[in-house]
Amino acid sequence: MREGAAKIRVRGLSKSFGPKVVLAGLDLDVAVGESVVVIGGSGTGKSVMLKCILGLLEPEAGSVQIDGEEVLGLPAAERERVNRKIGMLFQGSALFDSLKVWENVAFSLLQVSRMDRSAGKARALDTLARVGLGPEVGELWPAELSGGMQKRVALARAIASDPEIIFFDEPTTGLDPIMADVINEMIVKSVRTLGATTLSITHDLASARKIADRIAMLHQGRIIWSGPAREIDRSDNPYVDQFIHGRAEGPIKMEVRR
Amino acid sequence: MQWFLASIGRTFLTFIAATGRLSLFAALGVSHCARPPYYPRQILRQMVDIGYFSLPVVGLTAIFTGMVLALQSYTGFARFQAQGAVATVVVLSMTRELGPVLAGLMVAGRIGASMAAEIGTMRVTDQIDALVTLSTNPFKYLVTPRLLAGTLMLPLLVVVADIIGVFGGYVVGVYKLGFNPAVYLDNTFEHLERIDVISGLTKAAVFGFLVSLLGCYHGYYSRGGAQGVGTATTNAVVSASILILSFNYVITELFFAK
Structure with missing residues (x-):
């Protein structure tokens, strides 16, 4: 790993909720322009990791550097400046239901860059076209859209301000396999056109194979394996093997009471 | 016995912690009023919602209160x-007490509840986190406009309520109890002093602030899906109502205690 080129550098990230340790000293590097996908079972702390990096949760210990700048403990205004480099696609899309679709997509252009409304709308419709949605969708309300369309609108919102870094939280969860693949294609395409660095979390392996340059596996609060996406089938790691083959038996013990 | 004392202590600590949290929340919300960026659209939307759309409810409350006041005081x-x-009793009760308190309670039910539900839903569907990732301070965008709108609009609502309430008293006085219209109006304004109206409007501004504050506070910290939002809504209305009634006493004491 080239040290100097890390866009996101996470060291020793720890977070517990009460007695439950979720992250136990997690280390992760994402190089400039690289697409890293973190896989892991439900409840292994993937979302918590993402929220800690984004500054939505306060970790107990560790360091998060973005472009070599330590972002943990930054004051709110400074944090906003860093967040301008970042786009995020939420698992549940998290569209603002009090705003129309185009206002959602143009949100940061209107509210942060203070673009005037007609220019913002034009940009929003352009961005919607990039995710395969026509201008008529822009006038709808988020509640009127299907899950797959909401995901695409959320993707449009995440890329509208041309971020340098994009986070994807379970981008394909809850979608049918075809729509999931459409979303994956769009992620790959938009990331390529933007040249953005991305960090995704998912438990959908098809999605991981499609969008990742590198895959990392999270287990018990640490990254236990990491390697190029094409090598995941030859990892020689019993945890990774169990996960990608979806076996109930193996070194990963699900906490199920029988 | 020990268990009993411990539970008293725990309740007391929880109460102190909640009071502190609410005070911090209020201070943060107010401090953002003085710091740009502002969101004029949000402020306007809230003002229309609180001021204009509450008119029917507050008007109906006021007219029946004025009418019943005339009837009750007459028989008494x-x-x-x-x-x-x-006439004097009607106008003084309306401007000093019933106008602000009843308008405050009605607005607590209408606006406080909807604020808690809206912000609470935004919290549980990650929309507040989405604001952060879009470099927008959720406090500034969600809380401050509501605090401003509540504080500004409730006094205006109370002016309307006062007028409608006095009119209700007039209708009953003249058409049912046989007062001479000119004499009734004369009696209405003869003993009305400026301080009566000012104290009522001060109360209204404080109540408007409290309703918005508690609506936002309970919504902002709601947890756990639909049930959490429901609890937040209930808490917002109940706590706003109680605070309105207790602050009503405190403000009356400040204005009129000799």
């Missing part, structure tokens, strides 16, 4: 031949 005062005081 008739026992010692003081019917002439009816």
Whole structure:
């Protein structure tokens, strides 16, 4: 790993909720322009990791550097400046239901860059076209859209301000396999056109194979394996093997009471 | 016995912690009023919602209150031949007490509840986190406009409520109790002092702030899906109502205690 080129550098990230340790000293590097996908079972702390990096949760210990700048403990205004480099696609899309679709997509252009409304709308419709949605969708309300369309609108919102870094939280969860693949294609395409660095979390392996340059596996609060996406089938790691083959038996013990 | 004392202590600590949290929340919300960026659209939307759309509810409350005041005070005062005081009683009760308190309680039910539900839903569907990732301070965008709108609009609502309430008293006084219209109006304004109206409007501004504050506070910290949002809504209305009634006493004491 080239040290100097890390866009996101996470060291020793720890977070517990009460007695439950979720992250136990997690280390992760994402190089400039690289697409890293973190896989892991439900409840292994993937979302918590993402929220800690984004500054939505306060970790107990560790360091998060973005472009070599330590972002943990930054004051709110400074944090906003860093967040301008970042786009995020939420698992549940998290569209603002009090705003129309185009206002959602143009949100940061209107509210942060203070673009005037007609220019913002034009940009929003352009961005919607990039995710395969026509201008008529822009006038709808988020509640009127299907899950797959909401995901695409959320993707449009995440890329509208041309971020340098994009986070994807379970981008394909809850979608049918075809729509999931459409979303994956769009992620790959938009990331390529933007040249953005991305960090995704998912438990959908098809999605991981499609969008990742590198895959990392999270287990018990640490990254236990990491390697190029094409090598995941030859990892020689019993945890990774169990996960990608979806076996109930193996070194990963699900906490199920029988 | 020990268990009993511990539970008292725990309740007390929880109460102190909640009070502190609410005070911090209020201070943060107010401090953002003085710091740009501002969101004029949000402020306007809230003002229309609180001021304009609450008019029917507050108007109906006021007119029936004015009417019943005239009727009740007439039958009461008739026992010692003081019917002439009816107009004065109606106008003083409306401006000093019933206008602000009833408008405050109605707005708490209407606006406080909807604020808690809206912000609470935004919290549980990650929309507040999405604001952060879009470099927008959720406090500034969600809380401050509501605090401003509540504080500004409730006094205006109360002016309307006062007028409608006095009109209700007038209608009952003139058409049912047989007062001379000119004499009734004369009695209404003869004993009305500026401080009566000012104290009422001060109360209204404080109540408007409290309703918005508690609506936002409970919504902002709601947890756990639909049930959490429901609890937040209930808590917002109940706590706003209680605070309105207790602050009503405190403000009356400040204005009129000799």
